[in-house]
Amino acid sequence: MISDKKFLTKKSEDLSKWYNEIIEKAGLVDQSPVKGCMVIMPYGYAIWESIQRTLDEWFKADGVQNAYFPLFIPYSLLQKEKKHVEGFSPELALVTIGGGETLHEPLVVRPTSETIMYQSFAKWISSYKDLPLKINQWCNVVRWEKRTYPFLRTTEFLWQEGHTVHANEKETMEMVMRAINWYKDIFEKKMGISVYVGEKSESEKFAGAKRTFSVELVIPNGKALQGATSHNLGQNFAKSLDIHFLDNENKQILPFQTSWGLSTRAIGGLILSHGDDNGLVVAPNIAPIQVVIIGIVSKNEADMKDVTIHIKRVEEILKKSNIRYSIDKHLDKSIGYRLSETEIKGIPLRIEIGPAEVDKNAVIISRRDTFKKEAVSLNKLSTFIEESLDSMQKILLRQSKEQKEDLTINVNTFQEFEGVMKNRRSFIRAYWCESATCESKIKELTKATTRVCELEEMDKNDNGFCIYCKNKARRKWLFAQAY
Amino acid sequence: MISDKKFLTKKSEDLSKWYNEIIEKAGLVDQSPVKGCMVIMPYGYAIWESIQRTLDEWFKADGVQNAYFPLFIPYSLLQKEKKHVEGFSPELALVTIGGGETLHEPLVVRPTSETIMYQSFAKWISSYKDLPLKINQWCNVVRWEKRTYPFLRTTEFLWQEGHTVHANEKETMEMVMRAINWYKDIFEKKMGISVYVGEKSESEKFAGAKRTFSVELVIPNGKALQGATSHNLGQNFAKSLDIHFLDNENKQILPFQTSWGLSTRAIGGLILSHGDDNGLVVAPNIAPIQVVIIGIVSKNEADMKDVTIHIKRVEEILKKSNIRYSIDKHLDKSIGYRLSETEIKGIPLRIEIGPAEVDKNAVIISRRDTFKKEAVSLNKLSTFIEESLDSMQKILLRQSKEQKEDLTINVNTFQEFEGVMKNRRSFIRAYWCESATCESKIKELTKATTRVCELEEMDKNDNGFCIYCKNKARRKWLFAQAY
Numbered sequence: 018m019i020s021d022k023k024f025l026t027k028k029s030e031d032l033s034k035w036y037n038e039i040i041e042k043a044g045l046v047d048q049s050p051v052k053g054c055m056v057i058m059p060y061g062y063a064i065w066e067s068i069q070r071t072l073d074e075w076f077k078a079d080g081v082q083n084a085y086f087p088l089f090i091p092y093s094l095l096q097k098e099k100k101h102v103e104g105f106s107p108e109l110a111l112v113t114i115g116g117g118e119t120l121h122e123p124l125v126v127r128p129t130s131e132t133i134m135y136q137s138f139a140k141w142i143s144s145y146k147d148l149p150l151k152i153n154q155w156c157n158v159v160r161w162e163k164r165t166y167p168f169l170r171t172t173e174f175l176w177q178e179g180h181t182v183h184a185n186e187k188e189t190m191e192m193v194m195r196a197i198n199w200y201k202d203i204f205e206k207k208m209g210i211s212v213y214v215g216e217k218s219e220s221e222k223f224a225g226a227k228r229t230f231s232v233e234l235v236i237p238n239g240k241a242l243q244g245a246t247s248h249n250l251g252q253n254f255a256k257s258l259d260i261h262f263l264d265n266e267n268k269q270i271l272p273f274q275t276s277w278g279l280s281t282r283a284i285g286g287l288i289l290s291h292g293d294d295n296g297l298v299v300a301p302n303i304a305p306i307q308v309v310i311i312g313i314v315s316k317n318e319a320d321m322k323d324v325t326i327h328i329k330r331v332e333e334i335l336k337k338s339n340i341r342y343s344i345d346k347h348l349d350k351s352i353g354y355r356l357s358e359t360e361i362k363g364i365p366l367r368i369e370i371g372p373a374e375v376d377k378n379a380v381i382i383s384r385r386d387t388f389k390k391e392a393v394s395l396n397k398l399s400t401f402i403e404e405s406l407d408s409m410q411k412i413l414l415r416q417s418k419e420q421k422e423d424l425t426i427n428v429n430t431f432q433e434f435e436g437v438m439k440n441r442r443s444f445i446r447a448y449w450c451e452s453a454t455c456e457s458k459i460k461e462l463t464k465a466t467t468r469v470c471e472l473e474e475m476d477k478n479d480n481g482f483c484i485y486c487k488n489k490a491r492r493k494w495l496f497a498q499a500y
Numbered sequence: 501m502i503s504d505k506k507f508l509t510k511k512s513e514d515l516s517k518w519y520n521e522i523i524e525k526a527g528l529v530d531q532s533p534v535k536g537c538m539v540i541m542p543y544g545y546a547i548w549e550s551i552q553r554t555l556d557e558w559f560k561a562d563g564v565q566n567a568y569f570p571l572f573i574p575y576s577l578l579q580k581e582k583k584h585v586e587g588f589s590p591e592l593a594l595v596t597i598g599g600g601e602t603l604h605e606p607l608v609v610r611p612t613s614e615t616i617m618y619q620s621f622a623k624w625i626s627s628y629k630d631l632p633l634k635i636n637q638w639c640n641v642v643r644w645e646k647r648t649y650p651f652l653r654t655t656e657f658l659w660q661e662g663h664t665v666h667a668n669e670k671e672t673m674e675m676v677m678r679a680i681n682w683y684k685d686i687f688e689k690k691m692g693i694s695v696y697v698g699e700k701s702e703s704e705k706f707a708g709a710k711r712t713f714s715v716e717l718v719i720p721n722g723k724a725l726q727g728a729t730s731h732n733l734g735q736n737f738a739k740s741l742d743i744h745f746l747d748n749e750n751k752q753i754l755p756f757q758t759s760w761g762l763s764t765r766a767i768g769g770l771i772l773s774h775g776d777d778n779g780l781v782v783a784p785n786i787a788p789i790q791v792v793i794i795g796i797v798s799k800n801e802a803d804m805k806d807v808t809i810h811i812k813r814v815e816e817i818l819k820k821s822n823i824r825y826s827i828d829k830h831l832d833k834s835i836g837y838r839l840s841e842t843e844i845k846g847i848p849l850r851i852e853i854g855p856a857e858v859d860k861n862a863v864i865i866s867r868r869d870t871f872k873k874e875a876v877s878l879n880k881l882s883t884f885i886e887e888s889l890d891s892m893q894k895i896l897l898r899q900s901k902e903q904k905e906d907l908t909i910n911v912n913t914f915q916e917f918e919g920v921m922k923n924r925r926s927f928i929r930a931y932w933c934e935s936a937t938c939e940s941k942i943k944e945l946t947k948a949t950t951r952v953c954e955l956e957e958m959d960k961n962d963n964g965f966c967i968y969c970k971n972k973a974r975r976k977w978l979f980a981q982a983y
Contacts, residue, residue, distance in 0.1 A: 047620050050577055051607065054570035056620050059635070062567045084545045087537035088609075088640055088656050094533055110572075111597040112609065115655075116644030117590060124534065126571075126595065126609070137530050137539050146832060152542070157571055157640065161599030172598075173571050349629060 027294045032238045036289060037167075043297045043361050045284070046167045053165035053172030057281065060362060063305035064284050065175065069155065071207055071303070072177060072279065075199050081151040081179060088156075089124035090133045097132055098257040104224020105129070108160040110172075126159040131225065131250075131276060134180050135258040142182060144263045148272060149192070150182040168285030169242065169500050176280035182260065182272045189273035193249045196277035197230045200245035203279070209300035209413035210234060210290045211421045212244060213444075213495055215469025220453050223276075227251030233468045233495065234286045235421040239442035241468050241497035242286050247277035290417055297363030298385055300413050301406035308335060308342040308402060309364045311355055313371030320372040327375045330395065331368060338399045340406075360385065365409055366402060386412060425495070431484050434496075438463040444497045448490035450483035459485050465496040510777045515721045519772060520650075526780045526844050528767070529650045536648035536655030540764065543845060546788035547767050548658065552638065554690055554786070555660060555762065558682050564634040564662060571639075572607035573616045580615055581740040587707020588612070591643040593655075609642040614708065614733075614759060617663050618741040625665060627746045631755060632675070633665040651768030652725065652983050659763035665743065665755045672756035676732045679760035680713045683728035686762070687715060692783035692896035693773045694718075694904045695727055696927075696978055698952025703936050706759075710734030716951045716978065717769045718904040722925035724951050724980035725769050730760035773900055780846030781868055783896050784889035791818060791825040791885060792847045794838055796854030803855040810858045813878065814851060821882045823889075843868065848892055849885060869895060908978070914942075914967050917979075921946040927980045931964035931973035938968040948979040 026034040040046040045061035057065065073083075089112060096102045111123040127133065134152065142150060155177050165171050179196060183189040197214060204210045212232040222229035226248040234242040252271040254260070261269050291298040301307050310331060312324050328344065335342045347355050359367050369381040380398065383390040386409050393401045425444040428434050437445055445465060449455060460466050474492045481490040509517040523529045528544035540548065556566075572595060579585045594606040610616065617635065625633060638660050648654050662679060666672045680697060687693045695715040705712035709731040717725040735754040737743070744752050774781040784790050793814060795807045811827065818825045830838050842850045852864040863881065866873040869892050876884045908927040911917050920928055928948060932938060943949050957975045964973040 047623065049570045049616070050574055050619060051570045051572045051616075054572060056570065057568040059565035059567050063565075065568075066566065082542035082546075083549065084542050085540040085548075085658065087532045087534045087539065088642065089534045089537060091533055107600060109597075109599070110595050110607075112593050113596045114592075114594040114606070116592070116646070123597070124593075133532070133534075136533060140530065159571065163599070175568065 028237070028292055029294070032236075032289070035292070035294075039288060039292060039297055039361070040167050043363065045288070045297075051172070053162055055167045055171050055173075057175075060305070061284060064287065064299070064303065065281055067303050067305050068203065068207075068279075068283060069177070071203060072199060073155075075202075076153050076177075076179065079151070079195065081153045081181075083154065084152050085154055085156070086127075086130050086133050086137070088127055090127055090130075092123050092125055094132045094136060095125050098225045098254055101131060101225035101254075105160075108162065110159045110161055127156075128158055128160045129276075129278070130154060130156075130158075130178055131180070131254055132258065135254050135260060135274075138180075138182055139258055139260045142260055142262050142272065145184050145265055145270075148182055148184045148262060149188060151179070151192075152181070153177055153179040166285070166500075168281055168288070170282070174280045174282065176278050178276060178278040181275045182255075183274070184262065184264070184270070184272060186273055189249060189251075189275055192275045193228070193230060193247050193277070196247040196275065197232065197245075200232045200247070200277075200279055203303075204232060204234070204244055204283070204286070205414060207300065207302045208283070208287050208290070209302070209410055209417060210244075210286060211414060211418035213421070213469060213471060215471040215495065216475060217246075217469060218451065218456060218467040218494070220456060221467060223248045225250065225253055226276075227253065231469055233497075234290065235424050235444055235497075236286075236289045236500070237420065237424075239424050239444070239497070240500055241444065241495075242282070242289070242500045243468075244283060244286055245277070245279035248275060250274040250276060291413060292363065295357075296361035298413070299363040299365065301365045301410045304363075304365055305341060306343045306362075306364050307340050307406055308366045308368060309359045309362075310342060310344045310368045310370065311352075311359070312345070312348070313352065313369060314348050315372055317372070320375075323372060323375045324370055327370050331370065331380060331398065334395065334398050335402070338403065340399075340402060366405055384409060427493075428484065434459070434465075434484055435463055438465050438498070442498065444468070444495055446493050446495055447484040448479070448481035448492070449494045449496075450486055450488045450490045451492075452483075452486070452488075455483055455485040459496065463496075464498045466499050468495040468497050468499070470494050511720070511775055512777070515719075515772070518775070518777075522771060522775060522780055522844070523650050526846065528771070528780075534655070536645055538650045538654050538656075540658075543788070544767060547770065547782070547786065548764055550786050550788050551686065551690075551762075551766060552660070554686060555682060556638075558685075559636050559660075559662065562634070562678065564636045564664075566637065567635050568637055568639070569610075569613050569616050569620070571610055573610055573613075575606050575608055577615045577619060578608050581708045581737055583736075584614060584708035588643075591645065593642045593644055610639075611641055611643045612759075612761075613637060613639075613641075613661055614663070614737055615741065618737050618743060618757075621663075621665055622741055622743045625743055625745050625755065628667050628748055628753075631665055631667045631745060632671060634662070634675075635664070636660055636662040649768070649983075651764055651771070653765075657763045657765065659761050661759060661761045664758045665738075666757070667745065667747070667753070667755060669756055672732060672734075672758055675758045676711070676713060676730045676760070679730040679758065680715065680728075683715045683730070683760075683762055687717070687727055687766070687769070688897060690783065690785045691766070691770050691773070692785070692893055692900060693727075693769060694897060694901035696904070696952060696954055698954040698978065699958060700729075700952060701934065701936075701939060701950040701977070703939060704950060706731045708733065708736055709759075710736065714952055716980075717773065718907050718927055718980075719769075719772045719983070720903065720907075722907050722927070722980070723983055724927065724978075725765070725772070725983045726951075727766060727769055728760070728762035731758060733757040733759060774896055775846065778840075779844035781896070782846040782848065784848045784893045787846075787848055788824060789826045789845075789847050790823050790889055791849045791851060792828055792842045793825060793851045793853065794828045794835075794842070795831070796835065796852060797831050798855055800855070803858075806855060806858045807853055810853050814853065814863060814881065817878065817881050818885070821886065823882075823885060849888055867892060910976075911967065917942070917948075917967055918946055921948050921981070925981065927951070927978055929976050929978055930967040931962070931975070932977045932979075933966035933969055933971045933973045934975075935966075935969070935971075938966055942968050942979065946979075947981045949982050951978040951980050951982070953977050
């Protein structure tokens, strides 16, 4: 499936060309005949499964239950929340014909499931004893996009959407923050990507939400990638979709709601963050394959048999230590091709086994991040691998944090702001008065949009001055050009 | 979420009314505002997850890789296989508007993914070294149905679809049979449902397939439910979608293909097969919750505390034995309500713990299938539970097998055939000449369609006579009225 051509493009030279090459060469994505829709190939999908497994476990431990709601939403139902339908209207795919007949009312292919879920929630909830209700769904959604990039912005994508209902505001905000922290953790602890966490501005928040929080990735080209979002929906949807509960004094109350989602876009973030000129680098904690074993082919039959037996021994050790491994089967291909394949796919550790290793009861291990090669005897293998994976995970996160900080510039004048966006392009931290006028002016002049007000800044009340209008500003915001 | 009203309908009296009541009362399904689409509620979805986990593990152990292909298929691509598009045309949902604009070509919401997958396969396969290719996808599909029933026949449903490509016919048939045996196993070994396995007739096979195999469930009302199918696609799709490979002599060859699928319909089969007048009965091997713990509420605070501590002890034992359990939290509800809830949901074992059980360092366990209640001391708990689950699993399968055989009648004359279908309604085993004319005549007169030619019958060459036209017939077939 994979071409053995060398990379043509260096990551540092042309990130977007490198990206398009690597997603194909690493076997992550195939083009589809449907504009803006992608085929997620087995290796790409295995990364998604790894993300799914992790999040699903965290959700369930918190009492979130999975369920499944229809793909189609009647147009009239979507309209029930005014701002929600306004926000999504330009991106809708509509089914107008079913079973050969024109439908009386078009069906929207879900762009998100608030309305269809909440009309069920309204039936499920009657008393405070039914709360909190915590539901999650793993599914596909469709948003008609004009410009698309694999993983980063696609017409159809896969995601999870969590939706909860609470009796009071305090619990609601706790849920919003718990969700955004799960997302911070999956990026930082699992994918090794350091992120910014904060609140979105009025104009950037989710259509229909009261407040939106997001995690923002700093891409090596200085652009921002919104990694995942968590919304405090307040009572907006409860009002429009008629969700009520009786409190312990038998009074009818409007509940409070949250929704939060992470999509296959996260895989795009993973690719852009860690890859290098040799291909992808997948952080060990999320890698579907942590170790690949390459048996060196020999023409001597006895040698070949020994190598095969030695591989079996190594397998046993990996199995016992619960290490996710695979054995390279491309015995017909050149060793150069086989080695470069494992590099392109970004597998953290590579074990090579030839007759020499059999003799020494050892293996050769090389690390994807440092390319350091070492001979390790079998009795030390398990510890060595665990330590290497652990070390690589830590180094990736540290590098990512350094890069993030390196690509974030504090500026005090708009001239500086414009200079940064024109020359180096990066994240900018600056005071902003929080008026929509300044926000849109800044975007118009520099392409930079507000990303978030970082959590640490949120409660501040500084005596700052807006980077654009110079009026009073109490908090600093992060700005960047968005993907 | 669940009503505490008693069941109104007995399973033996009105199966379809009982079914509609139980799917609601057990919290499996909620109605949706979209005709023919269902909301799969958390308990229903947990059963699906249990089926998924099992199959996914079997598939992966066989080297099948998961991937994801677009939801939308251009209409022209679907048309590439003539019989395929003919078969699916009447059931298509079409997206004609995207992002506010009318599309040049309507997009079909996938009813199945052969065409969209195989146009990728054509790119992925070039040499015999790329074969076999084994891909599976977990997704939603849409077929516009006129009459729908939750789980059994819905416009949108969830399923897995496996698609493989092979270099020769032998390997292809082996794959077809391996898949159909996975389905037999998930029904028999996991869900405790005895099934018939065999080949479909020409008229009943999948649109575009060369041969179709299926597992057929015998529902207590004598109707047939097709549980899952496995298709030998021959070279039909390879021809229409231009898949070729070079063999080891560098000759260009058309490969052979299979596809196979199991859907959320299986949950409908589970409900219909095992339930009773008190609710659902879920076989232990597939049950998302195998044991539910009910703490008896006491007004005495010290007693209540003891019960809580005792529950923790029991939990520890269940955790260690890897038993899937949950603790009933409806402490505010009457004990009658709480017990009947666990029965409606069909949880295999129920543990009750009150002050008396604390004193005896024991628990009360009752079985969902036999309603037998027993006191079991904590030191024997783990063994007792494992044996009970095992015994219940075996009994359910045995009962299912007995029922299946009881509801299968061998007939020798068409008069008998008509009598059975008119009076008792059941599966019928009879000789058939395998002509489409007789098949459609039989359906017209009795509503019975050919279900399968059982595997054991397939190679026979008897001197039988067709039940309808009395011409020569070499094999017996199973007939029944289908769901």
